[in-house]
Amino acid sequence: MPTAAAQAPSQASAQKGASLWQDAFRRLRKNRLAMAGLAVVLFIFLACFVLRWILPHDPNEVELGNEFAPPGPTHWLGTDQLGRDLLTRILDGGQISLLVAVAATLLTVTLGILYGGIAGYVGGRLDAIMMRIVDGLLAMPFLIVVILFRELISGWIELASVFLIEDWGWSRDFVLRFSNIFPLLLAIAAFGWLTMARIVRTQTAALVHTEFVEAAHALGLPHRRILFRHILPNMLGPVIIYATLTIPSFILYEATLSFIGLGIEPPNSSWGVLIKEGANYLESNTKMLIIPAFVFSATLFAFNFLGDGLRDALDPKAAKD
Amino acid sequence: MLRTVVQRLLQTIAVVFCLVSFTFFAVRLIPGNPFADEKAIQPHLRERVAEPFGLNESWGKQFVLFWKNVLTEGDFGMSTSLFGRSVNEIMATAFPVSLTLGAGAMLVSLLIGIPSGVVAALRHNRLIDYASMVLAMIGICIPTFVLGPLLQLWVARNLPWINVAGWERPSDIILPSFTLGLVVAAYVARLTRGGMLDVLAQDYIQTARAKGLPAFRIITRHALRPALLPAITYLGPAFAAVITGSFVVETIFAVPGMGQHFVTAVTTKDYFLLQGLVLFYGTLMGGANLLVDIVLAAMNPRLREHA
Numbered sequence: 001m002p003t004a005a006a007q008a009p010s011q012a013s014a015q016k017g018a019s020l021w022q023d024a025f026r027r028l029r030k031n032r033l034a035m036a037g038l039a040v041v042l043f044i045f046l047a048c049f050v051l052r053w054i055l056p057h058d059p060n061e062v063e064l065g066n067e068f069a070p071p072g073p074t075h076w077l078g079t080d081q082l083g084r085d086l087l088t089r090i091l092d093g094g095q096i097s098l099l100v101a102v103a104a105t106l107l108t109v110t111l112g113i114l115y116g117g118i119a120g121y122v123g124g125r126l127d128a129i130m131m132r133i134v135d136g137l138l139a140m141p142f143l144i145v146v147i148l149f150r151e152l153i154s155g156w157i158e159l160a161s162v163f164l165i166e167d168w169g170w171s172r173d174f175v176l177r178f179s180n181i182f183p184l185l186l187a188i189a190a191f192g193w194l195t196m197a198r199i200v201r202t203q204t205a206a207l208v209h210t211e212f213v214e215a216a217h218a219l220g221l222p223h224r225r226i227l228f229r230h231i232l233p234n235m236l237g238p239v240i241i242y243a244t245l246t247i248p249s250f251i252l253y254e255a256t257l258s259f260i261g262l263g264i265e266p267p268n269s270s271w272g273v274l275i276k277e278g279a280n281y282l283e284s285n286t287k288m289l290i291i292p293a294f295v296f297s298a299t300l301f302a303f304n305f306l307g308d309g310l311r312d313a314l315d316p317k318a319a320k321d
Numbered sequence: 322m323l324r325t326v327v328q329r330l331l332q333t334i335a336v337v338f339c340l341v342s343f344t345f346f347a348v349r350l351i352p353g354n355p356f357a358d359e360k361a362i363q364p365h366l367r368e369r370v371a372e373p374f375g376l377n378e379s380w381g382k383q384f385v386l387f388w389k390n391v392l393t394e395g396d397f398g399m400s401t402s403l404f405g406r407s408v409n410e411i412m413a414t415a416f417p418v419s420l421t422l423g424a425g426a427m428l429v430s431l432l433i434g435i436p437s438g439v440v441a442a443l444r445h446n447r448l449i450d451y452a453s454m455v456l457a458m459i460g461i462c463i464p465t466f467v468l469g470p471l472l473q474l475w476v477a478r479n480l481p482w483i484n485v486a487g488w489e490r491p492s493d494i495i496l497p498s499f500t501l502g503l504v505v506a507a508y509v510a511r512l513t514r515g516g517m518l519d520v521l522a523q524d525y526i527q528t529a530r531a532k533g534l535p536a537f538r539i540i541t542r543h544a545l546r547p548a549l550l551p552a553i554t555y556l557g558p559a560f561a562a563v564i565t566g567s568f569v570v571e572t573i574f575a576v577p578g579m580g581q582h583f584v585t586a587v588t589t590k591d592y593f594l595l596q597g598l599v600l601f602y603g604t605l606m607g608g609a610n611l612l613v614d615i616v617l618a619a620m621n622p623r624l625r626e627h628a
Contacts, residue, residue, distance in 0.1 A: 136336060139607070139610075140336065140340050148343070148347045148595075149347065151347070151348075151351055151587055152351050155353065159352045248462075252464055256464065256465075256466065260568050261584070261588070262584065272466075275466055275467060286474060289471070293467040296464075296467070297463050297464075
C-alpha cells in the first residue's frame with residue numbers, strides 16, 4: 001500500500017514495524033534512476049530466462065554460409081563467425097553470467113550472515129579471532145586467490161567427472177558444463193563473503209546492545225528466537241543493499257576471468273566469453289564485440305543504479321545531496 | 322606513529338607469508354603436474370624431468386627449501402614452462418614493463434580523476450557535475466576488456482603512430498595505460514568529488530571566503546588537501562586493481578609484462594613462476610597499502626598527533 005503510507009503522517013513509521021519497508025519502497029519509487037535500473041534488470045532477466053527459450057534458434061547451431069550476417073528478420077542481431085544466432089548466444093551466455101553472479105551472491109549472503117552473526121552476537125574473544133581471520137583474508141589480492149582456488153577446485157572436479165558420469169549416471173553434457181561453471185562460482189563466493197560478514201557483524205554487535213534485545217533477553221527468550229525475530233530483520237537493509245551491489249561486481253569478475261581464459265569456457269558461454277570472441281573478430285565484424293559489451297555494461301549500470309537507489313531508500317540518513 | 326608502522330609492517334609480512342604458502346600448497350594440490358602435457362609421460366621419465374626442480378621431495382621439504390632459497394639468496398627457482406629460464410630472470414625482464422604500464426595507468430587515473438572530481442564538486446548539481454559523474458559511472462561499468470578492444474578499433478586504426486598491440490615504441494605505452502587507468506580514474510573522480518563537497522561545507526572555508534581570499538587560492542591551499550584524503554585512501558585498492566587489471570590489459574595489447582606471465586603460469590602449472598609472482602605481487606600490494614597509510618597519517622594532523 002504505497003499510497004496509504006504516503007498519506008500517513010510521519011509518526012506512523014515509529015508505530016508500525018512494516019511501514020519502514022513501505023517508506024523505503026515509496027522513496028525508491030520516487031528515484032527515477034533506481035526504477036530505470038530495476039526495469040532494466042527485470043528486462044534482462046526476462047530476456048535471458050524466457051525470451052531465450054521462445055526464440056527458435058539454438059545458441060550452438062552452426063549455419064555454414066551465413067557467417068557474420070547483419071541484423072535481419074531471422075537473426076535479429078545477426079550471426080557470429082560460425083553463423084550462430086548472436087541474440088540467442090547473448091541471452092544464453094547471460095543465463096550463465098547471471099546464474100553465477102546470483103548464486104555466488106546468495107552463498108555470500110548466507111555465509112556472511114552466519115559468520116558475522118555469530119561473531120557479533122557472541123562477541124568477546126571469539127569475535128576478535130573471527131574478525132582477525134576476516135581481516136587477514138581481506139588483505140589477500142582477490143582476483144589472484146580466486147584464480148588459484150578455482151584452478152584447484154576445477155582440477156578435482158574434472159578428476160571426479162569420470163566417476164560422476166560412469167558411476168552416478170549423470171549426463172555427460174551436464175557434467176562437462178557443471179565442472180566448468182561450479183568451480184568459478186564457488187571460488188568467487190569463497191572469497192567474496194568477507195565484506196558481508198563484516199557488515200553483518202557490525203550490525204549485530206550494535207543491535208545486541210539495544211534496549212529491545214536486552215528486553216528480549218530479560219524475558220528469557222531463546223537465542224534462536226532473538227536472532228531470527230529481533231536481530232536479523234533489523235539488519236536486512238544493509239544486507240540487501242550490499243547484496244545488490246555485489247551482483248554486478250561478481251558479473252564483472254566472472255567476465256574478467258572468462259576473458260583471460262580462466263573462467264567459463266566453451267561449450268558454455270557467458271558474456272565474458274562472447275566479449276572475448278568479439279575482441280578476436282574485431283577486424284572483420286565489430287558488432288560481435290559491441291552488442292554483447294553493450295548488454296553487459298547496461299546490466300552493470302542497472303544493478304549499480306538500483307543498488308545506489310536502495311541505499312538511499314533504506315538508509316536515508318546515509319544518503320547525501 | 323613508529324609503533325603503528327612496525328605493527329602494520331609485521332601484519333603485511335604475515336599476510337604475504339600466508340598468501341605465498343596458500344599458493345605453494347594450492348598449486349601442488351591441483352591434480353596433475355607441470356610436466357603432464359596433452360601427451361602422457363611415463364612416470365619414470367616424469368620423475369627424471371622433475372628431479373632438477375626438487376619436485377620429487379616431500380612437500381614439507383620443498384616448502385622449507387623454497388623459503389630458504391628466497392630468504393637467503395633471493396632465488397625463486399627455475400621456471401618449469403619456459404625451459405632453462407629462472408624465475409628471477411623472467412621477473413627481471415617483465416617487471417620494468419609492468420612497472421611502466423602501472424605507472425602510466427596511475428598517472429592517467431590521477432590526471433583525469435582529480436581535476437574532474439574537483440570541477441564536479443565546484444559546479445555541484447550543475448550540468449558539468451552530472452556529466453562528469455555519468456562519465457565516471459561509464460568508466461566503472463565499461464570494463465578494461467571492452468575498452469581495450471574498442472580503443473584498438475577506434476584509436477589505433479585511425480592514428481598511424483599508434484600500434485594496435487605490442488611493446489616496442491614509446492607510443493605503445495599510451496593505449497594500455499589509458500585502458501588500465503580509466504576505471505581507477507572513475508573511482509578517484511567520485512571520491513575526490515565527495516571529499517571536496519564535504520570540505521567545501523566546512524566553516525573554515527566560509528571563513529576563508531569571508532576574508533576575501535581568491536577562489537583559486539581557497540581551493541588549492543585550503544580545500545584540496547583534506548578533500549584528497551578519500552582518494553588517497555583508495556590508492557591502495559587502486560594499486561591492486563591495476564595489478565590484476567594488467568592480467569587483462571597485457572593480454573589484449575600483447576604487453577610482455579608480469580600479468581601475461583601470471584596467466585600462462587596458471588594454465589601451465591608453473592609452480593615456481595607462480596610462487597615468485599604471487600610473492601612479488603603480495604609484497605607490492607602490502608607495501609603500497611603501508612605507504613598509503615603513512616602518507617595519510619602525515620597528511621592528516623589529527624591522526625599524526627594521536628598516534
